[in-house]
Structures are given as C-alpha cells and as structure tokens.
Amino acid sequence: MSLNARKIKTTSIGGGSKQDPIAVGAYPARVVQVLDLGLQAQRPYQGKEKPPVHEIMLTYELTDEFCLDDDGNEDAEKPRWISENFPLYSLEADLAKSTKRYFSLDPDEVHGGDFTALIDTPCMVTVTQREHADKIYNNVGSISGMRPKDAARCPELVNPPKVFLLDEPDLTIFGSLPQWMQDKIKGNLEYAGSALDTALAGGSAKPEAKEDEAPKKAAKKPVVETDKEDW
DSSP: OOOOOOOOOOOOOOOOOOOOOOOOOEEEEEEEEEEEEEEOOOOOOOOOOOOEEEEEEEEEEEEEEEETTTTSOOOEEEEEEEEEEEEEOOOOOOTTTHHHOOOOOHHTTHHHHGGGGTTTOEEEEEEEEEEETTTEEEEEEEEEEHHHHHHHOOOOSSSSSEEEEESOOOHHHHSSSOOHHHHHTSSSSTTTTTTTHHHHHSSSSOOOTTTTTTOOOOOOOOOOOOOOOOO
C-alpha cells in the first residue's frame, strides 16, 4: 500500500540512552522519517471493538534540541527526535489526524497526498507532556508550517532521512529501526506472505516479471546509513 492519502477510499474515522523529557512548547523541526506500519489492530472504544486501520509513523528531528552526553553536555550530532503514529485516512476525512498533519506540512497539496514526499519538510512541532505510571512522556500535540523565511533558515537534517514502505521494503532501513519498531511492523495483520515477510525470509521482495514482459531496469536506491537517534 502506498502512503498517498489521495489514493485511499474515503472512510469514517473515530535506541539510544534515556533522555529526560523536554519542556512543553513549539520547536522548529524537519520531517526525518516516514514509516509504513501496515494494518494494525485498534484498541476497543467504550467497550466496542474497532476495525483494524492502516497506520503510519512520522518522526520529527528538532533543530535546536539535542541529546545530552554522559557529562550533561548537548551533543550537536544527536538532535532530539519525537515521533507519532496514527491511522492513515483519505484526505476527504477532514477530521482525521492524518489529514490535519498532511495539510500542515503541504497546505497547497503540491505532493498530491503523498506522505513520503514530505520527508525533510521544515515545520513547527508543538510538544506536550503526559504522565503515566509516575513518569513524564513527550507527545506531539500539533504540527504547523513554517513561514517561508524561517524555513529558508531552518538547519538541515543531521541524520539521513528514512522512508519505509511495506510494498517495497528496504531491508537496510528496516534493520536500522529499533527492535520494538521492527516488531510492530512485523505484527501488522497483513505481514504473513507480504513483501517484507518474503524479503526477511531470504526471498525477493519484488514480483517476478512475466515471460512475455521485458524486465524493467530498476532505479538505484541510495544507501541509507544507520543514524544516531534518541529513542
């Protein structure tokens, strides 16, 4: 499945060392990661079962917040990352988080609903906090676009961007993800027999060409190095 929200049928909606949470506020960032999580089971709502939904994950690299080293100093090579995952709905679903996120990053729909094309986009991330089991966690509250002059001054990504698609799985990227994230992707309800399942088993993730078809020349993929991230 592609991650293009214009190609989805309209539907109703309903690694690193431990770092302290950052303060609530708006932070400049760039989209550094777009991951296809596949068809995921949903938690029951008010005692009623909810149907599974295709989910994606977006990760934002903050441009002015960095992980601290063992001495408590900021490491400029390790910017803070914050992620969120949500169901992917058609852009016709006005109230869907995926729709709000997409139009925050591409208000003029230049990329035609394609989330993968939003990689490296400058934005403002509003970070919130929540408490669970006596611990404080950061969450993404909202996303907004940057003014053009601010976007022009926004620092470049420190880490290589990552895009992962289940239909065209890049095992280099998949292997660079934290184990819990790999497990979540492999736990999707359509994993068995998928291109990723086949590729991890040592087979080819690409369908074989028919005998009467000339094989298409594959475009070379850039090598993506394992990044230095704060999970």
